[in-house]
Amino acid sequence: MLAIRRGTIGLGVLTLAFLTFLTLLACGPAKLSLAESRGKVTCQGDQFSTVPATDAMSGRLAFVGLPPVDLGRDIDWRIDPYGNRSWALNLHTLRWMGRLVVDYEATGRRDRLDRAVEIAEDWVRDNPRGGPGTSEWAWAEHPVALRAPALVCLSAHVKDDWLAATLAEHAEILADAALYKGGHNHGLDQDIALLAIGCRFGEQDWTALALRRMSASARLAIDGQGVLREQAPRYGVYVHQRLGVAMEEARDCGVAVPADLIRRRRSLETYVAHATQPDGRLAPIGDSPADLRPKGFPAERQTVKVFDGGYVFGRTAWNDAGSAYYSIRFGPGRVLHGHEDHLGVTYHAQRRDLLVEAGFHSYEKTPYQRWTLSPQAHNVPVVVGAGFREGTAARLLQAATGPGRQSFRLTDDAYGVSRTRSVLVEHGGDLMAVLDTVPRGRQVRPLWHLGPGLDATAVAGGRVVLADGRWKASLLQLQLPACTPIGGQSVRPEEISPGYLRRVSSTTVLSPAARSLLTVIVPGTADPEISCSGGRVRVRTAAGVVSFTADPSRGLV
Secondary structure (H helix, E strand, O other), rough: EEEOOOOOOOOOHHHHHHHHHHHHHHOOOOOOOOOOOOOOOOOOOOOOOOHHHHHHHHOOOOOOOOOOEEEOOOOOOOOOOOOOOOHHHHHHOOHHHHHHHHHHHOOHHHHHHHHHHHHHHHHHHHHOOOOOOOOOOOHHHHHHHHHHHHHHOOOOOOHHHHHHHHHHHHHHHHHHHHOOOOOOOOHHHHHHHHHHHHHHOOOOHHHHHHHHHHHHHHHHOOOOOOEEOOOOOHHHHHHHHHHHHHHHHHHHHOOOOOOOHHHHHHHHHHHHHOOOOOOOOOOOOOOOOOOOOOOOOOOOOEEEEOOOEEEEEOOOOOOOOOOOOEEEEEOOOOOOOOOOOOOEEEEEEEOOOEEEOOOOOOOOHHHHHHHHHHHHHOEEEEEEOOOOOOOOOEEEEEEEOOEEEEEEEEEEEOOOEEHHHHEEOOOOOOOEEEEEEEEOOOOEEEEEEOOOOOEEEEEEEEEEEEEOOOOOEEEEEEEOOOEEEEOOEEEEEEEEEOOOOEEEEEEEOOOOEEEEEEEEEEEOOOOOOEEEEEOEEEEEOEEEEEEEEEOOOEEOO
16 A cells, blocks of 8 residues: 655645635635525436545545555645556546445445545645646546536535535536537536536526537537447447436436437447447457446347448357457547557457457556557558558448458558558358558558467468467468468567556567458468469368458459
């Protein structure tokens, strides 16, 4: 456990902070009164921190999986013991204080409420907006949005002027158009907070503004198919959950929930369901941790879904942990929580991750975090000798989605020249084939990041044997149009992130350079037979022969 002692603060700074606090009470937005308000308290305790009440009482706090920190009773709000953005944000949201209020309501233990009041009042006193020494996280837009609901919950039991004043100040910030994050999960949290404060004071202008912005923001953030513009399925899970909070809050407040908001939330369920692998984990696309297991998103009817916002998700069957599964990325250039993963694929078969993304590690600005965003951290074709242009869009040129076989063709010019990728997935005998092509005079070298359970045990003659104990798979490569095996694969160790702030060893296969390169991944066998004649490729998998046509100008069919 890490222990932190509060440092000494100059008397002048404390005096100025306290005078600022008194000024807010006297003439700031504290004209609203909790004692006189007839508004409703909307308090959903399940949105608060999972910090145990006993730890919140003692000031022994653990956030985002990092070891607990002993802050004591008199908290130094400026500390950042791990230099971690998420830790500092969680401290200032006071959601862990809200847990004490919920515990008081459940148990009637007065010491819980007294400590919650002590924490909140101390935060208000020590963190005047714009005051010297105030933490940069105290009044950042997202902590403000996440803190306000906890303060509203406290206001069910505390009617003091200091609490009314800070709630009014929070509402002013939340209502400020210049600080609003429309089309973003932060904007949704801002709307939830403003709705709660408006309802608490009976201020209809605030509640109406919150709902109006929430609807407009949802239309910007979620397209007609349910794809979230933030480019990470994990945030689809978060926004779905937060929209549920918003709708329940609106109903508790006695205001109507816009119908379009309900529709947009439901559409997110399709997106998240398709982005969930057969083993229950969310595909680690964009800032989506590889260990996240969404709950409450039912199986869909279609086994293959093309989302115009830039995703293809396919599987053998629903509700079958042994189903094969794949994803393909295209669409608008990288924004918000997206990665430079266009034309990238993942592949899961026979209960194993074969091709994976580097994953989401953290929000910390480190070289490793920047690498996880880069093309080199994804299963993409890299154009030899060309510079990468960030934020380039990619197009889906064609798609054929039969029940047992699907094929797709995509392109972009992220390297200043056209690179085209065709993907074919066969479900009768598990197989994925990928054809990468660039213009004459150019060469491409696709990257293949293997699941952490796989080792490359043999590399020869255009074949790489992948092994997980006694289980085997193969990666085969042929040069087109000659359709002959091509050697020169190199294998290098790398690290991927299986969860927040975690890194594990994995293996990356770097393909040989070629103008047109066919890669075939065959799960379940170390030595599949492969032959090619007249552009027709035949592969003997563990389940039988799979054949398809590979043509650099037409793709894979």
